[in-house]
Amino acid sequence: MFIEVLLGLVIAGLIFILVQRSKTQVLKTEDGWWGVGAPPDDGEDLTIRPYRVSTSDKELEDLYMRIDQTRPIPSLEDSQFNYGFNSQYLQKVVSYWRNDFDWRRQVDKLNQYPHFKTNIEGIDVHYVHVKPKNLPEGTSTIPLIMVHGWPGSFYEFYGMIPLLTEPSDADDLVFEVVCPSIPGYGFSEAPQKKGFDSVCAARIFHKLMKRLGFQQFYAHGGDWGWLVTTNMAQMEPKIVKGLHLNFAPPSKPGLPMVLSIMLGRRFPKLFGFTDIDVKRLYPCMEKLVVETMKESGYMHIQATKPDTVGRGLNDSPVGLAAYIMEKFSTWTNHDFRNLEDGGLTRNFSLDDLLTNVMIYWTSGCIISSMRFYKENFGFDQPHAKMPVHVPTGYACFPNELMHTPKLWVEQKYRKLKTFTLMARGGHFAAMEEPQLMAQDLQNFTKAVERKK
Ligand SMILES: *[C@@H]1O[C@H](CO)[C@@H](O)[C@H](O)[C@H]1NC(C)=O
Ligand SMILES: *[C@@H]1O[C@H](CO)[C@@H](O)[C@H](O)[C@H]1NC(C)=O
Numbered sequence: 533m534f535i536e537v538l539l540g541l542v543i544a545g546l547i548f549i550l551v552q553r554s555k556t557q558v559l560k561t562e563d564g565w566w567g568v569g570a571p572p573d574d575g576e577d578l579t580i581r582p583y584r585v586s587t588s589d590k591e592l593e594d595l596y597m598r599i600d601q602t603r604p605i606p607s608l609e610d611s612q613f614n615y616g617f618n619s620q621y622l623q624k625v626v627s628y629w630r631n632d633f634d635w636r637r638q639v640d641k642l643n644q645y646p647h648f649k650t651n652i653e654g655i656d657v658h659y660v661h662v663k664p665k666n667l668p669e670g671t672s673t674i675p676l677i678m679v680h681g682w683p684g685s686f687y688e689f690y691g692m693i694p695l696l697t698e699p700s701d702a703d704d705l706v707f708e709v710v711c712p713s714i715p716g717y718g719f720s721e722a723p724q725k726k727g728f729d730s731v732c733a734a735r736i737f738h739k740l741m742k743r744l745g746f747q748q749f750y751a752h753g754g755d756w757g758w759l760v761t762t763n764m765a766q767m768e769p770k771i772v773k774g775l776h777l778n779f780a781p782p783s784k785p786g787l788p789m790v791l792s793i794m795l796g797r798r799f800p801k802l803f804g805f806t807d808i809d810v811k812r813l814y815p816c817m818e819k820l821v822v823e824t825m826k827e828s829g830y831m832h833i834q835a836t837k838p839d840t841v842g843r844g845l846n847d848s849p850v851g852l853a854a855y856i857m858e859k860f861s862t863w864t865n866h867d868f869r870n871l872e873d874g875g876l877t878r879n880f881s882l883d884d885l886l887t888n889v890m891i892y893w894t895s896g897c898i899i900s901s902m903r904f905y906k907e908n909f910g911f912d913q914p915h916a917k918m919p920v921h922v923p924t925g926y927a928c929f930p931n932e933l934m935h936t937p938k939l940w941v942e943q944k945y946r947k948l949k950t951f952t953l954m955a956r957g958g959h960f961a962a963m964e965e966p967q968l969m970a971q972d973l974q975n976f977t978k979a980v981e982r983k984k
Contacts, residue, residue, distance in 0.1 A: 556921040559766035559914065561735045566715065566723035567654025576651065578743065583647040583658060583719065587894050590742055592635065595849055595893065596686075599630050602850040613861055617854035621659075621873045625857070626884055638887045646695065648720070650743060652736045658719035659712035659740065660686055664697045673708035674977060677737060677747045677764075681755020681779075682901055683856040684960060685718045685891045686711040688834050691966030696973070704974050705981070710744065712737055714756065718891045723900070729907040730756065730914060732855030736764035736773070747771070754778040754962060756904060761806040763915050765922040774980040776918065776973050778927040778961050779943065780936050783916040785836060789940060804939045808953060812935035820934075829860065830855075834905035842899030852898060853889045860885055863959035865931050879964045909924040919943075923983075925976030927969060931958030950976045 565571040583878035596678055649656045664673060676690045682750065689711045696707040705789035714733050723732075751772050758779040766770040782789055792803040797814045800806075805813075813820070833841055845852045861874030868875030876885065886903040892898050919925065922946035928936065930953075938951045952972050957965040 539810060551675065555767075556769050557918050559731065559734075559763060559918060561731055563622040563653065563734055563735075564725075564728075565654045566725055566728055566732075568724050571654060577648070578647050580650045580743070583649045585642045585647065585719070587635065587639065591894065596630060596783075598847075598849050599626060600609065602626060602848070605851060607695075612872055612976050613874040615856070617858040617861075618872060618874060622850065622854055625853065625872075625882065625886075628888055629849075629853070633883065633886050635890055637888075638883065638890070641690075642687065642887070647689075647719070650740065652739050652743075655715045655723060655735060655736070655741055656721040657712060657715060658686075659710055660689075660693075661744070662693050662697050662709045662711075664706050664708065667706065668773065671706060674981075675710070675741070675749035676707045676973075677710045677712065677741060677749060677751050677761070678962075679712065679714065679733075679737070679751070679753040679757030679760045680717070681753075681757050682717075682904065683859055683888075684755065684963070685888055685892060686713050687888050688960060688963040692962055692970045692973075695966060695970035699970075699974070701714050705977055706949060707750075707977075710741065714760065714901075714904065716904060717897055718895050727907060728904075729910070729913075730759040730904075731763050731767075731913075733760045734767055738764060738768055741771075748773050750774045750776065750980075752776040752973060753869075755959065756908075759783075759908070762920060765920050765924075766915055766918050769920075769922050774923045774925065774949075774977060775945070776927070776976050777924040777945075778929060778969065779932060780926060780941055781934055782936065782940050783944065786943070788943065792937075801927065803937075805937055809935065809939075812930075813937065820871070823866070824934075830859075831905060834902040835909040838902035838905065838906055839899055842925075843903050846896060846900045849889075849893055852893055853886070855898075856889050856892060857885055864964060865958055880960075884963065920945045921947060923949045923980045925948045925952075925972065925979070927952050927954050927961065927972045929954045929957040929959075929961045929965075930954075932961075933954060935960050951981050 552802065582723060604623055605619055608615060610620055645660045645662045647658065647660050649658050651657070680686055680688050693709055696709055699706060715728060715736065716722040751761040753765055754777065758777050761775055761777070762972055763883050765775045792805070795803050796803045797810060800810050845855055857876065858874070860880060861868045861876050864879050865875060876882070876969070892901065919977060926941050926948065928951060941951060942948045954965070954968055954972065
């Protein structure tokens with residue numbers, strides 16, 4: 533009899549442990565206050581105010597004066613983009629910026645969609661909110677938040693927005709899109725206090741979506757947007773219906789990953805590596821390590837002393853443009869470092885690139901945008917170890933900074949629904965290949981919705 537009771541207890545205990553383990557872990561977070569000083573006693577201001585992008589004549593005169601005072605320095609012979617932004621080509625960009633670029637026209641383009649600001653945790657949060665214009669009776673829209681990264685902005689999504697809100701294919705889903713600026717980026721106010729990381733941004737965007745009345749929604753992100761939307765899914769797995777990403781570097785390299793790197797080349801099948809995985813991860817890890825060293829200096833600076841370099845960039849529009857646009861060259865295609873013009877206009881227009889730079893310049897946000905690296909480089913972040921239990925779609929672009937095999941994505945995102953090897957595109961895929969990205973987002977969302 534005693535044995536049977538004991539056995540019963542053991543089995544009950546095991547079941548309890550199993551149930552506990554299979555329960556979704558949720559990322560915990562506490563409200564913050566990022567405005568100047570202490571939070572006011574009379575509660576939060578919940579109002580939503582329309583916002584329009586605008587620049588005064590005085591600001592533009594100041595910009596042109598600074599551009600005119602730039603001090604060009606010749607690049608080394610035959611250096612192309614290997615020493616950073618090529619100085620000769622920079623002069624051409626600057627001349628275009630000064631003489632041909634029409635910021636007023638670009639401002640109209642930015643204002644073609646409705647912008648808003650609302651105060652959350654002491655910060656004015658800026659966002660674009662686009663609803664479909666002609667929604668057929670009885671059709672409901674699918675709410676979607678899209679989060680940008682560095683050195684990008686909400687503008688990265690301008691090519692995708694019409695494809696999602698006014699799709700031409702009758703079979704396509706109709707989305708209602710919210711593109712916020714991460715606090716400290718673009719027209720969102722910068723935190724005044726230390727410690728504003730991806731988890732804080734995720735919490736603030738949940739509050740934003742709640743304030744807009746969405747009970748459930750989808751989320752899309754690349755670069756920092758990947759981490760912010762991943763944290764959103766970890767925080768509220770029932771509210772985020774689906775997560776669509778085009779960037780997902782492994783946040784916590786575990787033993788399986790280390791083994792797969794070491795042995796995957798010899799035994800690809802053992803680790804579920806496809807031919808493409810092997811081709812993109814190897815031929816040589818040494819090359820990957822050297823490349824990473826060569827390309828990550830900016831990260832080290834921003835994660836340690838952002839305010840020092842940032843001050844120079846905040847004073848010099850030409851320096852700022854070089855710093856930001858260099859990334860749009862190399863992160864779109866590493867081979868573009870060997871071109872005199874960094875291949876910049878092969879995949880982007882100077883108008884679009886300079887519009888993104890102008891968002892940084894007119895808002896004066898470069899230092900606060902760089903600080904986000906410092907705040908996110910902790911070593912013991914709870915979310916790094918935590919799996920994600922929200923249906924996930926991964927768009928794997930061939931020129932992404934680092935190839936992430938399906939196996940690695942699945943280790944983190946336990947409900948990986950779609951994994952698409954995309955035909956073309958690099959790190960700024962939303963801006964470079966809006967059609968492909970919107971299509972993959974459509975395909976993923978349809979797969980999730982069908983399941984319901
Ligand atoms: C980007 O540039 C490369 C190289 O010129 C080209 O093969 C590719 O098709 C371009 N992509 C787009 C979207 O233009
Ligand atoms: C989306 O699905 C359609 C239909 O199955 C397919 O033709 C298309 O290639 C897919 N697009 C992407 C980007 O995955």
